[in-house]
Amino acid sequence: MKRENLIENIKSKGSFLCVGLDPDIKKIPEHLLREENPLLAFCKAIVDATAPYCVAFKPNLAFFESMGVEGWLALEDTVRYIKENYPDQFVIADAKRGDIGNTSKLYARGVFEHLQADAVTVAPYMGEDSVTPFLGYPGKWVVLLALTSNKGSHDFQFIQDGEGHRLFENVILASQKWASSDELMYVVGATQGKMFEDIRAVAPDNFLLVPGVGAQGGSLEEVVKYGMTKDCGLLVNSSRGIIYASTGADFAEAAGHEAAKLRDQMAGLLKEYGVID
Amino acid sequence: MKRENLIENIKSKGSFLCVGLDPDIKKIPEHLLREENPLLAFCKAIVDATAPYCVAFKPNLAFFESMGVEGWLALEDTVRYIKENYPDQFVIADAKRGDIGNTSKLYARGVFEHLQADAVTVAPYMGEDSVTPFLGYPGKWVVLLALTSNKGSHDFQFIQDGEGHRLFENVILASQKWASSDELMYVVGATQGKMFEDIRAVAPDNFLLVPGVGAQGGSLEEVVKYGMTKDCGLLVNSSRGIIYASTGADFAEAAGHEAAKLRDQMAGLLKEYGVID
Numbered sequence: 001m002k003r004e005n006l007i008e009n010i011k012s013k014g015s016f017l018c019v020g021l022d023p024d025i026k027k028i029p030e031h032l033l034r035e036e037n038p039l040l041a042f043c044k045a046i047v048d049a050t051a052p053y054c055v056a057f058k059p060n061l062a063f064f065e066s067m068g069v070e071g072w073l074a075l076e077d078t079v080r081y082i083k084e085n086y087p088d089q090f091v092i093a094d095a096k097r098g099d100i101g102n103t104s105k106l107y108a109r110g111v112f113e114h115l116q117a118d119a120v121t122v123a124p125y126m127g128e129d130s131v132t133p134f135l136g137y138p139g140k141w142v143v144l145l146a147l148t149s150n151k152g153s154h155d156f157q158f159i160q161d162g163e164g165h166r167l168f169e170n171v172i173l174a175s176q177k178w179a180s181s182d183e184l185m186y187v188v189g190a191t192q193g194k195m196f197e198d199i200r201a202v203a204p205d206n207f208l209l210v211p212g213v214g215a216q217g218g219s220l221e222e223v224v225k226y227g228m229t230k231d232c233g234l235l236v237n238s239s240r241g242i243i244y245a246s247t248g249a250d251f252a253e254a255a256g257h258e259a260a261k262l263r264d265q266m267a268g269l270l271k272e273y274g275v276i277d
Numbered sequence: 278m279k280r281e282n283l284i285e286n287i288k289s290k291g292s293f294l295c296v297g298l299d300p301d302i303k304k305i306p307e308h309l310l311r312e313e314n315p316l317l318a319f320c321k322a323i324v325d326a327t328a329p330y331c332v333a334f335k336p337n338l339a340f341f342e343s344m345g346v347e348g349w350l351a352l353e354d355t356v357r358y359i360k361e362n363y364p365d366q367f368v369i370a371d372a373k374r375g376d377i378g379n380t381s382k383l384y385a386r387g388v389f390e391h392l393q394a395d396a397v398t399v400a401p402y403m404g405e406d407s408v409t410p411f412l413g414y415p416g417k418w419v420v421l422l423a424l425t426s427n428k429g430s431h432d433f434q435f436i437q438d439g440e441g442h443r444l445f446e447n448v449i450l451a452s453q454k455w456a457s458s459d460e461l462m463y464v465v466g467a468t469q470g471k472m473f474e475d476i477r478a479v480a481p482d483n484f485l486l487v488p489g490v491g492a493q494g495g496s497l498e499e500v501v502k503y504g505m506t507k508d509c510g511l512l513v514n515s516s517r518g519i520i521y522a523s524t525g526a527d528f529a530e531a532a533g534h535e536a537a538k539l540r541d542q543m544a545g546l547l548k549e550y551g552v553i554d
Contacts, residue, residue: 022379022380062384065383066390067387068349069350076345096403098373099373100425100493101427103337109343110348125433126373126400126422126425127427129427148403154404157404161436162437162439167436170433174432
C-alpha cells in the first residue's frame with residue numbers, strides 16, 4: 001500500500017487504529033476450541049468486528065508460531081481473509097526479524113511474497129545489510145524498532161554515544177539514509193510519552209507504529225500531542241485491550257465496542273489537530 | 278542439553294562444528310524438487326551425511342518460513358528427525374527473535390515446547406524483559422546476538438558509551454546478570470578476528486556460537502586463537518560452505534566431505550590447545 005492511500009484511509013475513516021492480532025490458545029474463548037482451527041476462527045471474528053474502526057491489522061507472529069504448522073496455517077489464512085474481504089486494511093507482520101543479508105532476504109520473501117503482508121517489523125541490531133533486503137518491494141514497508149514500549153527499552157536504547165546521541169536516535173539517523181518515508185516507519189512505544197518530541201526531531205515525516213496504548217499503559221493524548229504530523233503520521237496499535245475485552249461468547253462484539261471507542265477518540269484528535277475537518 | 282553433555286560431545290567427537298541448515302528452494306539440487314517436501318528431503322540427507330562430524334545443527338528459520346506452511350512442516354520434521362536419529366546433536370533454532378515479555382514468552386513456547394529445539398538465537402535490542410522469557414527452561418539455551426559477522430555489525434554494535442563500552446560489550450555485561458553460562462551463549466562472528474579477545478574479557482566462560490567461517494570469510498584459526506577456553510567454549514557454524522558444496526546428485530556426499538575436513542581441522546586445534554589429549 002502506498003503512503004498516500006494509507007493517509008487517505010486514515011482521513012476517510014477518522015481512525016489511525018491498528019488492531020493487534022495476538023491469538024493465544026490459552027486465552028481465546030473456550031467455545032472456539034471446538035473449531036477446526038481455533039486461532040483462525042478467533043482472528044476472523046475479531047477482524048470482522050473491528051475492521052470498520054481501524055485502518056490496519058498487526059498479526060503478531062509469535063502467537064501463531066507457538067502452535068507450529070497449525071498456527072502458521074491460521075496466520076496465512078488470516079492474512080488472506082483480510083486481503084480478500086478488507087483490501088483497504090494495511091497488514092503488518094509483527095515479526096521483529098533481522099539477520100545477515102542472505103537470510104533477511106529470505107525473511108522478506110516469506111512475509112512479502114508468500115504471506116503478502118504490507119509491512120514487517122524489523123530489529124536494527126545487525127545494521128544496514130540486515131534491513132535493506134526488506135526494502136525495495138513496491139508498496140511494502142519496513143517498520144524498524146526505534147524506541148520500544150517495554151521496560152527493557154531502557155537497557156540499551158538510551159545509551160548515549162560521545163556526541164550525545166542515544167542508540168534509538170542513532171538507529172533513526174542511520175536508517176534515514178537507507179530508505180525514504182515512503183517505505184520506512186519506526187516502532188515507538190506509547191509509554192515513551194514526551195520522547196515523541198525527540199523522535200520527531202530526527203524523523204519528522206515517517207509514520208510511527210505505536211504499541212503500548214491500553215494494557216501497557218501508554219496515553220493516546222500524549223502520543224498525539226508530541227507525535228502527530230499534518231498527515232497524521234501515526235498508527236496506534238491496541239492488541240489485548242481490544243481482542244480480550246471479553247473472553248465470553250460476546251468477545252467479538254466487545255472487541256468491536258472497544259475499537260469503536262478508540263476510533264471515536266481518534267476522530268476527535270484528528271479534528272483537534274487539523275488533520276481532518 | 279546440559280553444558281557438561283555438550284562439552285563431553287565436543288571432546289569425544291573432536292569437533293565443535295555446527296552445521297547450518299539453510300535450505301533454499303532456489304538452490305537445492307534439482308532432483309529433490311520431485312520429492313513430496315524438497316526442503317525436508319534436502320535437510321535429512323545433509324543431516325545424515327554430516328552428523329558424524331558435527332555436534333550441533335542450526336536450522337535457519339528464515340529459509341523454512343519463506344515457504345510458509347510447507348516450510349514450517351519441513352522445519353518441524355527436520356528437528357524431529359535429528360532428535361530421533363541423533364539425540365546427541367544440539368539443535369539451535371536460528372531465529373533472532375525478541376519482543377516484549379508476553380510475546381517473547383510465546384516465541385519461547387514455540388521454539389522450546391513445540392519445536393523442541395535446545396537453543397534459540399535472540400536479538401538484544403529490546404533489553405532484559407525481551408530475553409528473560411526464553412530463560413529458565415531446563416536444558417534449554419539462549420544464544421544472544423553480541424557481535425555479528427556481517428558488515429552491518431559496524432553500524433551500531435561498536436558504538437561507544439561515555440565509559441568507553443561498546444554496545445556489544447554493554448549487551449554482554451548486562452546479560453551476564455540475567456543468566457549463567459549454563460544457559461546463555463553469545464553470537465560472535467568469525468569475521469571479527471582479534472575482537473574475540475575483547476569478548477573473552479567480558480564473557481570468559483560462555484559458549485560462543487560463531488558463524489562466518491567459510492562463505493563469509495572468517496578464519497577458524499583466529500577464532501580458536503582468541504576465543505577458545507579450556508572447555509572449548511566454541512560452536513563454529515558453517516552453512517553454505519557445507520550444504521551447497523555441490524548442487525549435483527552428490528550434494529550429501531560433498532557436504533559430508535566438507536564437514537569431515539572441518540572436523541579434522543578442529544580435532545587438531547582441540548589437541549593443540551590442550552582441550553583433548
